[in-house]
Amino acid sequence: MKILFNAILLLLAYNIHAQNITVSGNIIDAQTGESLIGVSVSCPEELKGTLTDAFGYFSIDVPSGCLLTCSYIGYESTTIKVSRQLIMPLKITLTEKKVSIQEVVVYGNTGTTPLEKWGTGITKIDMKQANTLPVLGGERDVVKILQLMPGIKKEHDGSTGMLVRGGAGDQNLVLLDDAPVYNASHLVGIFSVFNNDAIKDVTMQKGGFTANYGGRLSSVLDIRTKDGNMHKHMVSGGVGLLSARASIEGPIIKEKASYIVSARRTYIDQMYKLVRSDLPFYFYDINAKLSYKPTAYDQFFVSGYLGKDVLDYENQKPDRIYQTDFSNRLYNRTATFRWNHNYEGQKLFQHSSLVHTQYRFNLTNRINQYEWKTTSTIHDYMAKLHYDYYINNRNHLQFGAEFTHHIFNPNQSVGSPAFTDFIANTPSNRITLNEGAVFIQNDYQPNAKLFIQYGLRLSGADAHEKLYTNWEPRAQVGYSLTSKQSVKLAYARMAQYMHLVTGASTLPSDVWYPVTDAIKPKLADQLTAGYTLQLPANCQFQAEAYYKWLEHVSEFKEGTIGFSQTDFEKDITQGQSRAYGIELLLQRKSGKWNGWVGYTLAYSKSQFDDLNNGEWFYARFDRRHDVSFVGNYALNNRITFSAVFAYASGSRFTPIIGQYLVPNGNYTDAIPLPIYGKRNGIVLSPSHRLDISVTIKGKQREKFASEWQIGVYNVYNRTQPYRIRMDVQPNGSIQYKQVGLFGCIPSVSYHFNF
Amino acid sequence: MKNWIPLLYAVVAFVSCKPEPLDLSVPQAPQQIVVASQLLDSSKLAIVLTRTFNATESKGITLADSSQPFPEELLVGNALVFVESNGIQIQLEEISKGVYATLILPGIIGNTYTLTVKDIEKGQDIVSQTQMFTKAILDTFSIAKTPDATNTYQLYYAFDDVGPEENWYVVNFYTQDLARDTLPKKPGDLDYIAKRLLEQRLDFDLISDKQMVNGRYSITKQFTSNQLDTFGIALTHISKGYYDFLTAQRKYNSVANKLRGEIINIPTNVQKGYGFFALQIPDAYFMTMEQ
Structure with a gap:
């Protein structure tokens, strides 16, 4: 009897499990x-939940009868009763709340997916809300918001270059x-290339x-653009100071195909002419x-970006013997074709992409009829295949x-002979590199308290004479100590x-x-530990500590001279770095009052055998405190x-701490030579x-709909040092000055959409 | 009209609110001794001893104008200067403040020489070591005015490698013009930079034996001069260290580096000092254009 009873229990348990339904949709x-990214899809009574992915897809196993709740900040929640009669994949729509108090939602781990709740080092920005913050010249810039984290x-002040956890900008x-x-920057880093109007996530x-990834x-910044309104045509825009x-x-075909085109042009040059x-x-x-959804299981996207920076400086003055011109052009282009497919099993999603990207910069110098031009380009052709199961x-x-x-x-x-005495002509030096990777990763959540992510990536690059391969293990563990506290590693x-x-120079x-x-791949190992505490009044406290080992970093x-190098292999030296903080x-x-306070204590130092006598030195961007x-x-x-108040310790530079004179070769003159101090040994003003x-x-x-935004950047006109100027006095002495880029800048901008 | 006023205000404010640069205090290095040396032949040696000075303080030196006399406080006077080799030590005489010389240096090619300086005034000592190098011979050179251009000259010179080992050389030039330079020498001036870029002035040539063909180096160069009057050329066989010293000097003083501001630490073989102690014999020639 007992055996029969146990058998029935087992059968019931099997049946209960078997009554789970895989619910998937968009x-x-x-x-x-x-499509909405990061929507919480949960079955509260079963303590199960997931988030929509970068394309609005989700998949979750829940029992029949479950009240599946979809919720998203700024939108009305919706509930669906799960039953076998539902036709998958679902297409769920959420309606934006009509009345919402403005809030900045720059949240760390507030989502209900395991990775976002327990993962380390993740920052998300809600584009709709981030546009309220005051920024330089009133120009809304997602990168400037990230830099406040x-x-x-x-x-430096005004720059959109990002230095993340001691890593250099190229990391x-x-x-x-x-x-x-x-190159994610315009105007030597003052504006990013990202137009907020086009960005979704x-x-x-x-x-x-x-x-x-x-x-x-050092970081991955994943930006997704909008797909375009599938229901009606809309126009939006804005006019500002700069x-x-x-x-x-x-829509091209309602509910199936759409388009979006966003353009931006600055007129700084015209504004300066006014004064x-x-x-x-x-x-x-x-x-x-362009977006196209021919079936419930497929989505196609074709997206592109085109950007250009032009700086043309003419020094054509009649009283000058030499007429000099300088011009600098930057070009950025990207193109992506993507196909998302939801296999009818509903648990398997495929994302495949074909990508082309190009970056080019030109520098041209002209003196009278003589010209010297240098060009640097990168083209990438990429194919990606990613499965979610x-x-x-x-x-x-x-x-x-x-x-x-x-x-x-x-x-x-390429230059006129007059220039080639000191900068040799270098013909086109085309170098190709094939890079590839395979990866596998599992997110395992055995219960509501514990989350484990483990994965492995195998990457490699074929540098023709050498094949580099690297195993890249990845692992995360998150644990809820209580309902309000969690730790992660x-x-x-x-x-x-x-x-x-x-x-060492700041010239572009x-x-x-x-x-x-000869030049090896860079490698980094990063260990991170974190703690999160949910506080009353919708507040949250997060603390993270990290230690990073970097090998084969380059200088x-x-x-x-940099851009004039003919043989870069001989002129690059590789070393090691450590970063921790x-x-x-x-x-x-959320609420009438909202925002955040952030503090970073960070160290970053490097060692190269060929630099600084082989001794360790702090990185130029080792800015110790950031608030x-x-x-x-x-x-x-x-x-x-x-309001925004930002404080950062000064960056570093290498000073000249003395001089001496040596005779020239024929003893007819004395040549001054510098004595440099320790590399990056001086800290600039904060x-x-x-x-x-x-x-x-x-x-x-x-x-x-319209809105005005009126603001003031750098209210008390503080100098934010971004470079050192050496003023040579008439008596030959040198005075160091820390030069700022922007002072107090009022701005007014008008935004509209219809 | 009323709506444009705030915008105009913003424009004016945008271009007018420039914060004042902040001063930066940079601690300066303590003063140290700088060595320069010149060997005329294997027995005649001159050493010039000067001092380093602060980058941020005036010492009466105008770097832009070399016609000013060398500031006396930067010359090292009353120092004890010795050169020793194989147990034989020679003390150099001070012939004027900062300049020490000897006519009886026991110069033997390949020997190692140690320079010792005891600066009694400041209580500083420096030591440096070098080898005496084989003299290279400049066997061929010529100079002529380019027929089609007014101020352009063509120079040709050639010489043989001194031996099968790795060798380095410097060729120095001396020119004296009848006509004065039309532009004042202002290093920061755009016209001065352009002039330096376009006008091919002679500087010095650094040569390694890797640039030689079958053990011989030859080159034809053009240079600009305002009515060349006197010309000099000197070939010197130098050490790798001195080659690196001159290479770093050249890089630091190049126009491109003035724009870039890269750090270049100038090498030295002087312990607790700067400059370079070298025992290298030049093969030098001077001529007037009439000759």
């Missing part, structure tokens, strides 16, 4: 048809719809990297995307492969097969080089006040500034 915005520093993988972006990983050491932008989107000054610079960029609610398997064919032309210089090894080598002449048989040898974040995510206070106050539904703004929404109308 969640979209009811008004625009845009702990662990993410900028190179960030910046993806725009899967396409790598080699921004996610950054700075630790605990998942196995599907690789190729860079640029104007416009965006148009709409009879000269800054001959402008940039423009264009984002475009939801084995069950405890296991989410990801696997895939990618391949990239890189074509580098690091330095092509992560390890990741990353490999990078190309280097952006910079000199950075050039990308591939690995070769130019002393005296290298602590990041603290206290944030309030950000960000606050929003929603006075009412139309008016929001915002940077700190206060920015304020007010956003005023226009009256609510059915078809037309």
Whole structure:
């Protein structure tokens, strides 16, 4: 009898398990048809949940009868009763809340998926909310918001270059719809190439990297653009002090195909002419995307980006003997074709991409009729295949492969004979590099308290005379101590097969080089530990500590001119770095008052046999303390006040601490020579500034919405040192001055959509 | 019109609010001795001893104008200067402040020589070691005015490698013009930079034996001069260390590096000092253009 009873229990248990239904589908915005990323899909009574992926897809095993709840900040939640009669894949629409208090949602781990809840080093930005913060010149820039987060520093005031956890600027993988972006900045780093109007989602990983990402050491910034409104045509745009932008989107076939085109152009050059000054610079960029959903199981995207920076400086003056011109052009192009497919088993998703990206910069100098021109280019042709397989609610398997064919032309210089005495002509120096990787990763959540992610990536690069391969293990563990506290630990090894080598100077002449048989790939091992505490009043506290070991990092040898190098292998030296620090974040995510306070204590140092007499030295961007206070106050539904206070310890530089004279070769003159101090041995003055703004929404109308944003950047006009100027006095002495780039800048901008 | 006023205000404010640069205090290195040496032949040696000075303090030196006399406080006077080799030590005489010489140096090619300086005034000592190098012979050179250009000259010179081992050389040039330079020498001036770039002035040539063909080096160069009057050329066989010293000097003083501001640490073979102690015999020739 007992055996029979146990058998019946087993059978019942099997049946209960067997009554689980795999629910999968796509969640979209009811008004625009845009897929929504990061929507929480949960069955609260079963304590099961997941989030939609980068394309709005989800899959979850839940029992029949479960009330599946879909919720997303800023949207009305919706509930679906699960039954076998549901036709998969589901298409679920969420409606934006009509009345919502402005809030900045820059959250760390607040999602309900295991990775976002327990993973380390993840930062997400909600594009709709981030536009309230005051930024330079009123130009909304997602990268400037990221730079206010702990662990993410900028190179100098106004720069959009990101230095993440002690890593140099080239160690960030910046993806725009899967396409790598080699230079994510306009105007020597003052504006990023990302037009907020075109962006749907921004996610950054700075630790605990998942196995599907690789190729860079310090961070992954994954930016997804909008698909375009699937229901109606819309126009949006804005006019500000420095640029104007416009965006148009709409359906090609309602509910199935859409387009979006966003363009931006700055007119700094024209504004300077108004006040009879000269800054001959402008940039423009264009984002475009076509989306097509022919079936419930398939989505196709074609997206592209085109950007150009132009600086043309003419020194044509009649009283000058030599007429000099200088011109600098930057070009950025990306193109992505992507196919997402949901296999009818509903648990298996395939994402495949074909990508092309190109980056090029030209420098041209002219003196009278003589000209010297240097060009550096990179082309990438890439194919990616990524599978998501939801084995069950405890296991989410990801696997895939990618391949990239890189074509580098690091330095092509052509000049008149007058120049070639000191900068040799270099013909086209085409170098190719094939890079590939395979990966596999599993997210395992045995219960509501524990989360384990383990994965392996095998990457390699064929540098013709040498084949490099690297195993890159990845692992994360998260554990909930209580319902409000969790701890996490992560390890990741990353490999990078190309280097952006910079000199000590701040002039824009950075050039990308591939690995070769002489120049090895960079490697990084990062260990991260974190703690999260949920506090009352919708507040959260996070603390993370990290330690990073980096090998084969690259610098130019002393005296290298950089962009004029003819044989870069001989002029690059490789060494090691260590970076470690602590990041603290206290944030309030919603409410009339919201915002965050972030603090970073960070160290970064390097050692090269060929530099600084082989001794360890601090990195140029070792800015020890970094503090950000960000606050929003929603006075009412139309008016929001915002303020940002940012403080950072000074960056470092290498001073001349003495001079001496030596005779020239024929003893007819004395030549001054420098005595340099310890490399990066001097810390500049700290940077700190206060920015304020007010956003005023226009009256609510059915078809037309507008808002004004009025702000002041650097309210008390503090100098934010970004470079050192050596003023040579008439008596020959040298005075060091720390020069700032921007002072107090008021701004006003107008934004609209209809 | 009213709506444009705030925008105009913003524009004006944008271009007018430039914060003042901040001063930066940089601790300076303690003063040390700098060595320069010149060997005329294997027995005649001159050593010039000077001092380093602060980059941020004026010492009456105008780097832009070399016509000013060398500041006396930077010369090392009353020092005890010795050169020793194989147990034989010679003390150099101070012939003027900072300049020490001997006419009886026992110069033997290949021997190692140690320079010792005791600066009594400041209580500093320095030591340096070098070898005496084989003299290279400049067997061929010529100079002529380029027929088609007014101020352009063509120079040709050639010499043989001194031996099968790795060798390095420097060729120095001396020119004296009848006409003055039309532009004042202002290193920061754009016209000066352009002039330096376009006008092919003679500097010095650094040569390694890897540039030689069958053990011989030859080159034809063009240079610009305002009515060349006197010309000099000197070939010296030098050490690798001195070659690196001159290479670093050249890089630091190049126009491209002035724009880039790269760090270049100048090598030295002087312990607790700067400069270079070298025993290298030049093969030098001077001529007037009439000759």
